[in-house]
Amino acid sequence: xxxxxxxxxILGVAAAVSWPLGRYLVWAMEPPEVxxxxxxxxxLLVSVIGARISASRxxxxxATAMLAFSAVAxxxxxxxxxxxxxxxxxxxxxxxxxxxxxxxTAASFVSNTNLQHYSGEVSxxxxxxxxxxxxxxxxxxxxxxxxxxxxxxxLAGSRALGNFFVDVARATFLVLLPVAAVLAGLLVLxxxxxxxxxxxxxxxxxxxxQVIARGPVAAFVAxxxxxxxxxxxxxxxxxxxxxxxxxxxxxxxxxxxVLLPMACVWMFGRMVGRWRHAAVVxxxxxxFLVAKIGFAVWFESAPTKAFETLPIExxxxxxxxxxxxxxxxxxxWAVLTTSTSNGSVGAMHDSxxxxxxxxxxxxxxxxxxxxxxxxxxxxxxxxxxxAVFVAGMLVGRTPExxxxxxxxxxxxxxxxxxxxxxxxxxGGTAVFAVTPWGLDTxxxxxxHGFAEILYELSSASAxxxxxxxxxxxxTVAWNVATGLIMLLARFLPIILPLAIVGSxxxxxPTAQTAGTFGTEDAxxxxxxxxxxxxxxxxxxxxxAALGPIVEHLQFLP
Amino acid sequence: MTYLLYLSLGFAAFATLFxxxxxxxxxxxxxxxxxxx
Numbered sequence: 001x002x003x004x005x006x007x008x009x010i011l012g013v014a015a016a017v018s019w020p021l022g023r024y025l026v027w028a029m030e031p032p033e034v035x036x037x038x039x040x041x042x043x044l045l046v047s048v049i050g051a052r053i054s055a056s057r058x059x060x061x062x063a064t065a066m067l068a069f070s071a072v073a074x075x076x077x078x079x080x081x082x083x084x085x086x087x088x089x090x091x092x093x094x095x096x097x098x099x100x101x102x103x104x105t106a107a108s109f110v111s112n113t114n115l116q117h118y119s120g121e122v123s124x125x126x127x128x129x130x131x132x133x134x135x136x137x138x139x140x141x142x143x144x145x146x147x148x149x150x151x152x153x154x155l156a157g158s159r160a161l162g163n164f165f166v167d168v169a170r171a172t173f174l175v176l177l178p179v180a181a182v183l184a185g186l187l188v189l190x191x192x193x194x195x196x197x198x199x200x201x202x203x204x205x206x207x208x209x210q211v212i213a214r215g216p217v218a219a220f221v222a223x224x225x226x227x228x229x230x231x232x233x234x235x236x237x238x239x240x241x242x243x244x245x246x247x248x249x250x251x252x253x254x255x256x257x258v259l260l261p262m263a264c265v266w267m268f269g270r271m272v273g274r275w276r277h278a279a280v281v282x283x284x285x286x287x288f289l290v291a292k293i294g295f296a297v298w299f300e301s302a303p304t305k306a307f308e309t310l311p312i313e314x315x316x317x318x319x320x321x322x323x324x325x326x327x328x329x330x331x332x333w334a335v336l337t338t339s340t341s342n343g344s345v346g347a348m349h350d351s352x353x354x355x356x357x358x359x360x361x362x363x364x365x366x367x368x369x370x371x372x373x374x375x376x377x378x379x380x381x382x383x384x385x386x387a388v389f390v391a392g393m394l395v396g397r398t399p400e401x402x403x404x405x406x407x408x409x410x411x412x413x414x415x416x417x418x419x420x421x422x423x424x425x426x427g428g429t430a431v432f433a434v435t436p437w438g439l440d441t442x443x444x445x446x447x448h449g450f451a452e453i454l455y456e457l458s459s460a461s462a463x464x465x466x467x468x469x470x471x472x473x474x475t476v477a478w479n480v481a482t483g484l485i486m487l488l489a490r491f492l493p494i495i496l497p498l499a500i501v502g503s504x505x506x507x508x509p510t511a512q513t514a515g516t517f518g519t520e521d522a523x524x525x526x527x528x529x530x531x532x533x534x535x536x537x538x539x540x541x542x543x544a545a546l547g548p549i550v551e552h553l554q555f556l557p
Numbered sequence: 558m559t560y561l562l563y564l565s566l567g568f569a570a571f572a573t574l575f576x577x578x579x580x581x582x583x584x585x586x587x588x589x590x591x592x593x594x
Contacts, residue, residue, distance in 0.1 A: 059582075060578060060579070060581075060582040063578045064575065064578060067571055067574050067575055067578065070571070071567075071568065071571040074567050074568075074571070075564065075567075075568075078560075078563075078564055078567065082560050099559045099560050099562075099563050100563060102560065102563065103563035103564070103566060103567060106567065107567060107570075409585070409588050413581075480566070483566075483567075484566070484570055487567065487570040487571070487574075488570060488573070488574070491574050492574070492577075495574065495577065495578055495581070496581070499578075499581045499582070499585060502582075502585060503585050503588075506585075
């Protein structure tokens with residue numbers, strides 16, 4: 001009963017707040033008419049960026065600007081991390097970081113993944129945390145929001161998709177900074193540390209010396225959750241008592257994980273002028289989210305097999321859980337964080353029962369329910385393109401989406417984006433599961449070891465960033481492979497949909513007739529659900545069978 | 558020296574994406590001409 005109440009509380013509040021927040025996002029990203037301070041803000045953007053550079057652009061120019069901006073951001077982050085010992089704000093004297101880890105970390109944060117092969121409190125100075133990583137948590141999330149705004153403009157009928165730099169500035173200064181400031185304030189009220197002083201040296205009751213790491217944690221946690229970044233200030237992420245001190249901060253964090261991805265759906269619907277279509281998409285995403293949560297919570301209610309022979313009371317799987325917040329938080333957080341490309345953790349995912357772990361994997365494989373800030377809705381657009389095309393062909397309706405006819409080119413591009421995601425995960429797993437690159441880094445063998453490799457590559461390709469752990473992943477092979485995958489898997493699913501929209505924008509709009517395939521009713525919702533299930537199952541079921549499913553079956557009497 | 562090698566690796570990934578964007582744009586223009594005809 002308490003478990004259900006917690007789920008209803010988090011999802012209910014997030015869904016309710018996402019509606020007005022969606023309206024705010026439209027105001028921020030696509031202001032209808034500006035006056036007063038907003039007009040001065042827009043004028044300031046143009047004067048800072050330059051009138052010529054800030055002009056509205058085609059899809060290709062938009063994508064090129066995004067890549068150029070991200071490449072420069074990557075180089076800055078790389079430089080800050082490489083030069084750490086020589087830079088200020090290093091009260092605890094953190095040393096140099098290994099070259100491959102610098103590459104991996106810069107790629108991880110510029111791609112909004114935040115997959116961490118280091119522990120922040122051990123390896124990074126405050127300067128590296130703030131100026132090497134935290135600003136990327138803002139601009140990488142802003143990049144996702146900007147890309148969605150551009151795609152929505154194109155689908156609304158505009159050939160010019162807007163300007164990337166203007167959009168990133170709007171998303172950063174009007175959305176992420178103010179909302180993160182409010183959340184950081186609430187987290188400080190919940191006892192999350194916010195200081196630039198060094199670690200505390202304390203003497204325990206036994207007389208031992210203890211070093212307690214701290215820092216500007218509240219600011220870091222706020223944007224890590226809101227921007228679906230997920231990178232923790234401390235190595236254990238939100239299982240660390242100073243990163244997530246109370247039940248209050250725990251609930252705030254879970255709300256923040258899903259808030260902006262949900263609001264992005266409403267923003268998209270308003271920008272394309274089809275809020276009913278957005279409502280259907282929202283309902284489909286919500287359905288998948290609830291199903292995954294129910295699945296994970298149900299399978300976590302069984303005791304872990306590791307404790308089965310011990311002379312203790314057999315209750316729900318409590319291994320690896322933060323029990324201060326109740327046993328439901330672990331699987332609930334695991335599903336929220338993997339469904340939204342967030343990647344922060346509130347429990348040890350390696351300790352989840354096999355099928356609860358599968359629910360987390362499914363979130364990253366689909367990556368669209370609700371997905372990351374901006375990119376979750378973009379990923380869902382790929383499923384929508386395929387659903388409209390296939391269903392239209394099956395029933396003899398014209399495959400049209402938002403008054404534009406879908407052709408072979410658009411469907412090919414959508415499939416390419418999906419195949420790339422699957423190839424990174426399945427191809428990478430195939431390589432690491434049979435070579436010393438992966439086998440030498442495992443702490444478990446058999447199906448669970450396979451699941452650890454599968455999870456790491458799924459996390460990288462979905463730009464999620466959570467770790468199954470149990471894997472010694474700070475090696476050159478893992479750093480290079482997942483670093484490259486994170487960069488390619490971040491931008492391919494943005495570039496390809498931008499190309500789809502560019503292609504659709506060139507076509508003549510078609511009139512809505514009785515032969516048009518509707519996208520605003522329950523039938524479309526069901527077709528979209530079926531498409532997601534079929535595409536997802538066909539792609540990933542064999543890998544799931546080799547990992548979590550066979551592990552579950554091994555434990556059956 | 559090794560740091561520069563890894564920095565180049567990142568830039569190589571971005572270069573690949575730039576090339577892909579240009580290729581998609583070119584392919585799009587070609588298919589558009591085909592449809593117009």
